Amino acid sequence: AQSVTQPDIHITVSEGASLELRCxxxxxxxxxxxxxVQSPGQGLQLLLKYFSxxxxxxxxxxxxxxxxxxxxxxxxxxxxVHWSDAAEYFCAVGASNDYKLSFGAGTTxxxxx
Amino acid sequence: xxxxTQTPKHLITATxxxxxxxxxxxxxxxxxxxxxxxxxxxxxFLIQYYNGEERAKGNILExxxxxxxxxxxxxxxxxxxxxxxxxxxxxxxxxxxxxYTFGSGTRLTVV
Numbered sequence: 001a002q003s004v005t006q007p008d009i010h011i012t013v014s015e016g017a018s019l020e021l022r023c024x025x026x027x028x029x030x031x032x033x034x035x036x037v038q039s040p041g042q043g044l045q046l047l048l049k050y051f052s053x054x055x056x057x058x059x060x061x062x063x064x065x066x067x068x069x070x071x072x073x074x075x076x077x078x079x080x081v082h083w084s085d086a087a088e089y090f091c092a093v094g095a096s097n098d099y100k101l102s103f104g105a106g107t108t109x110x111x112x113x
Numbered sequence: 114x115x116x117x118t119q120t121p122k123h124l125i126t127a128t129x130x131x132x133x134x135x136x137x138x139x140x141x142x143x144x145x146x147x148x149x150x151x152x153x154x155x156x157x158f159l160i161q162y163y164n165g166e167e168r169a170k171g172n173i174l175e176x177x178x179x180x181x182x183x184x185x186x187x188x189x190x191x192x193x194x195x196x197x198x199x200x201x202x203x204x205x206x207x208x209x210x211x212x213y214t215f216g217s218g219t220r221l222t223v224v
Binding site: 032034036042043044045046049051090094095096097098099100101102103105106 | 115117144146155156158161163168169171203205207209210211212213214215216217218
């Protein structure tokens with residue numbers, strides 16, 4: 001069964017600074033990988049996804065993520081954060097033959113002025 | 114607007130009661146998923162329906178049940194409610210395995 005670990009529960013970053021959120025997955029085959037963002041009181045919005053091909057994927061809101069098979073990782077990055085990026089971020093893993101996604105516990109990002 | 118509609122947005126009810134949460138999937142999506150989000154458990158997969166049939170079951174209590182109707186909308190029924198059932202309940206839909214679209218959730222408070 002697939003599983004996801006997000007090692008950082010909470011990250012604080014200054015506005016304009018870079019951000020990297022870590023995600024490690026466990027899955028036997030080639031996974032489908034996703035990053036979602038949840039603003040307070042809102043649903044989850046898909047930021048980006050990886051299925052195959054180029055291991056660096058671009059998403060919405062200036063985010064990108066890199067799939068590293070050797071490290072079983074799919075870390076999310078943003079070069080310069082904005083105050084509006086304060087939210088909770090979830091990494092998820094799925095598979096081509098399984099509709100169910102497994103989510104990590106989430107990382108809360110606080111942006112300070 | 115994600116295209117996935119959940120009603121109601123908020124629900125306050127007493128212990129022992131029964132409630133029904135409703136979800137209309139995005140147009141064209143045949144799969145509907147229900148998730149429970151609480152502070153201590155995180156996002157927990159409850160159940161999936163595909164074109165009216167139950168496809169997968171997760172950590173869903175026996176007091177909870179769901180169904181998907183011919184028009185593809187889904188309902189999650191929660192009965193004999195306990196204080197610990199207070200949570201955000203999300204519905205998501207998909208057309209294939211390439212990711213979900215989430216609704217904005219129903220916040221259930223059991224008092």
